[in-house]
Amino acid sequence: MPLDLDTLVTDDGLISREIFSSAEVYARERETVFAKSWLFVGHVSQIPNPGDFFLSTTGEDSVILSRDTKGKVHVFLNSCRHRGMRVCRFDEGNTRRFLCPYHGWTYASDGTLLGVPEFTNGYQGVLDKSQWGLIEPPHLFDFHGMIWVNWDPQAQPFLESLGDMAFFLEDFLRMPDGGIGEWEVIGGVMKWPIPANWKWGAENFAGDFYHGISHASVDQIAISPSGELGRHQSDAVKRPMKLINASIAKGGHSARGRLFEDDYPYTSEYGKYAEVDRYFADAYEKRQQRLGPLARLHGAGGTVFPNMSYSNGRYSIAVWNPRGADRTEAWRWYLVPKDAPEAVKDVMRHYAIRYQGPSGMTEQDDLENWNYAHEACHGNVARKLDFNYQLGRETDDSLLAGWNLPHTTVAAGFTEHNQRGFYRHWQSMLSGGQG
Numbered sequence: 548m549p550l551d552l553d554t555l556v557t558d559d560g561l562i563s564r565e566i567f568s569s570a571e572v573y574a575r576e577r578e579t580v581f582a583k584s585w586l587f588v589g590h591v592s593q594i595p596n597p598g599d600f601f602l603s604t605t606g607e608d609s610v611i612l613s614r615d616t617k618g619k620v621h622v623f624l625n626s627c628r629h630r631g632m633r634v635c636r637f638d639e640g641n642t643r644r645f646l647c648p649y650h651g652w653t654y655a656s657d658g659t660l661l662g663v664p665e666f667t668n669g670y671q672g673v674l675d676k677s678q679w680g681l682i683e684p685p686h687l688f689d690f691h692g693m694i695w696v697n698w699d700p701q702a703q704p705f706l707e708s709l710g711d712m713a714f715f716l717e718d719f720l721r722m723p724d725g726g727i728g729e730w731e732v733i734g735g736v737m738k739w740p741i742p743a744n745w746k747w748g749a750e751n752f753a754g755d756f757y758h759g760i761s762h763a764s765v766d767q768i769a770i771s772p773s774g775e776l777g778r779h780q781s782d783a784v785k786r787p788m789k790l791i792n793a794s795i796a797k798g799g800h801s802a803r804g805r806l807f808e809d810d811y812p813y814t815s816e817y818g819k820y821a822e823v824d825r826y827f828a829d830a831y832e833k834r835q836q837r838l839g840p841l842a843r844l845h846g847a848g849g850t851v852f853p854n855m856s857y858s859n860g861r862y863s864i865a866v867w868n869p870r871g872a873d874r875t876e877a878w879r880w881y882l883v884p885k886d887a888p889e890a891v892k893d894v895m896r897h898y899a900i901r902y903q904g905p906s907g908m909t910e911q912d913d914l915e916n917w918n919y920a921h922e923a924c925h926g927n928v929a930r931k932l933d934f935n936y937q938l939g940r941e942t943d944d945s946l947l948a949g950w951n952l953p954h955t956t957v958a959a960g961f962t963e964h965n966q967r968g969f970y971r972h973w974q975s976m977l978s979g980g981q982g
Contacts, residue, residue, distance in 0.1 A: 550575070556974040560937035560967055567744040568924035572977075573872035580853050580976050581606035583699040585708050587855040587866055588612050588622055590880065591692045592731040598641040598656055604868050604878075605684075605696060611635050612694060615656040616643060620689065622696050623658050623681040634681070638736075645681070654681050691720045692730060693864075709851070711795045711952045715802035718846050719857050722884055723827055725834035725842065729885040730862075733896050739905040741875040741914060743921035745854055746973075748867035748877060751913060752848050752856030753801035754792045754965030757938060761916055765908045770901050772817045772894060778902065778909055780816040780860060781805065781845060789959045791844070791946060792939075797954040799972025801965035802849035804859070806946060810835060810843065823894045826887065841950075850965075852972055861899045873921065879904045936970070938963040 550571050555563045566572055588603040589612040600613035602625065609625035611634075623645075625633050632649035644661065645654045653662035658681035666672060684696040688705035695705055706713060722728040741748070751758075759766075765778045773783035788807040795801065813831040817824040835842045846859035854867040864880040881899045883892040903910045923929040939962020946957045958964035972980075 552974060552978050555977075556970045557933075560935065560940070560963070561933040562936055562970055563933055564924040564930050566970075566973075567746060567921055568872055568930060570872050573744075573869070575977055576869070577606060579979065580973065581869065583697070583702065583976065584853050585686075585688070585695045585697045585702070585705055585851075586853075587851070587864070588694050588696055590730070590732050590864075590882070591620065591689065591694065592729070592885070593639065594620065596641065598643055599639075600635065600642065601639045602635055602637065604866075604876075605698065606869060609633060610696075611645070611681075613656060615658075617657070619657065620687070620694065621656075621658060621683060622687055622694065623683055626682070627652050628660070628679045628681070658683060691717065691727070693720070708798055709800070710797045711793075711955045712798060712800035712802065712849075712851060714950070714952060715793065715800075715804075715846060715849055716851065716857070718841075718844070719849075719859055721834075723830035723834065725830075725837040730882040731885045732880050733883045733892060734881055734900070737879045737881075737900075737904040739877055740870075741877055741917065742873060743875060743914075743917045744872060744924075745867040745869040745875045747917035747921060748865065748875065748913075749850050749852075749854050749856060750966045750969055751917070752858070752865065753850040753969050754794075754803045754962070756790050756792070756803065756847075757961045757963070758916070761912045762909050765912065768908075770898070770908060772819050772823070772898050773815060774818040780898070783816050783818070784811075784814045786811050786814075789946065790961070792958045792962050792964045793849075793947065793952070793955050794958075794965045794968030795952075795955050796968060796972070799852035799969050799976075800850065801852075801969055802846065803965065804844050804846040804848075807843045807845065817894065820890070820894050822888070822890050826891050844947075850969065852969065858903065861902050862895065863899050863903055865903070873925075936963045936966050940964075 555566050586605045589601050593601040594614040597616045597618050600611050603610050603612050611623045611625050613621050625635050627634050627647035629652050632647050634645040634647045651664040655661050660676040660679045684698045685700045686697040686702050688695045769776050771777050771780045773780045775783050786807050788805045791804045791806045793802045813828045817827050848858040850856045856865045862882045866878045868876040870876050883895050939958050942956050942958045944957050
């Protein structure tokens with residue numbers, strides 16, 4: 548039976564389980580979503596020196612994020628032009644050349660083809676090496692140190708595709724003092740397989756405040772550096788606020804946070820660690836002065852469509868790499884301010900890995916939820932039932948009025964507003980819409 552795209556996501560908040568389990572849907576996603584969207588591949592701090600490289604991925608394609616010997620940043624398809632073998636098999640490192648181990652074709656750090664065995668005898672010296680370099684995406688963009696690429700020659704420029712989401716992503720990338728500074732990736736990138744569809748992670752971080760019951764046990768053991776019960780360091784702040792869920796219709800992006808009713812003096816969020824708490828107390832005062840009314844919004848995270856999610860507070864980035872309809876390879880980066888004291892970096896790193904990643908307590912809860920929910924998309928009876936995404940259908944754009952976010956709709960409290968926006972855009976792209 549042909550795929551009926553109109554029935555997969557309905558206007559009244561019902562979503563077919565087929566979108567998570569269908570091989571036909573997944574095949575279509577590869578061509579209409581991942582081949583046409585801006586995808587995050589890494590951070591410039593991972594390649595600080597000429598010759599540095601980091602092995603990344605876009606969809607199911609292995610790519611190399613590198614800095615050539617002249618200092619220019621590139622992203623290459625990790626596939627030899629001769630027979631497709633990977634020319635790089637190390638997660639990271641430094642090199643002047645990429646050598647294919649299959650037949651020996653050799654590429655410079657800028658991707659140009661340098662050496663071809665039997666060039667004179669086998670190719671009679673007429674192979675045009677300039678036409679056989681490593682393939683680069685037609686579009687690459689550096690957004691405050693985050694490297695994004697798009698393989699679609701007709702893709703919208705990055706900032707146009709990001710739209711209002713630029714406000715929220717820049718908020719995530721602000722230093723604790725509200726300024727613009729340098730972040731660095733610390734502790735490498737954690738990677739682990741998930742026996743579930745990539746969209747589970749993307750939608751969860753898009754705006755699911757609703758699943759707090761999943762983390763009840765984590766809340767009881769006080770992993771927060773504040774020293775109080777709860778998993779968030781911000782749980783120590785007992786001030787009037789509203790949960791904000793922002794859906795950016797143009798692009799399918801989502802962000803969430805806490806909007807406090809007024810300014811308030813610094814409340815200790817790192818009470819377990821005096822030196823670290825002093826650092827954040829000083830940063831908080833500077834943030835209030837620098838941002839003014841915008842400082843009332845404390846970001847909690849979000850998802851840049853399709854598969855890059857971020858978390859404020861833990862300062863981490865996750866990418867939900869598709870590996871089939873029923874399998875995802877999750878990658879997580881942890882960020883710290885480059886100029887922060889080592890004690891601050893160490894506390895931030897330990898808090899983040901206790902919270903998220905394969906060893907993170909909350910992420911283990913999430914994985915259990917996603918795995919069983921995905922399993923229910925294959926049951927002979929269960930797979931025929933729709934999922935309900937009808938929670939919180941009222942919106943209140945006045946909450947962020949005056950913030951110059953013309954394509955953003957806002958819902959407060961517990962809602963699936965962001966997920967509905969995510970899947971409307973996903974459906975549009977599957978039907979041939981623009982990313």
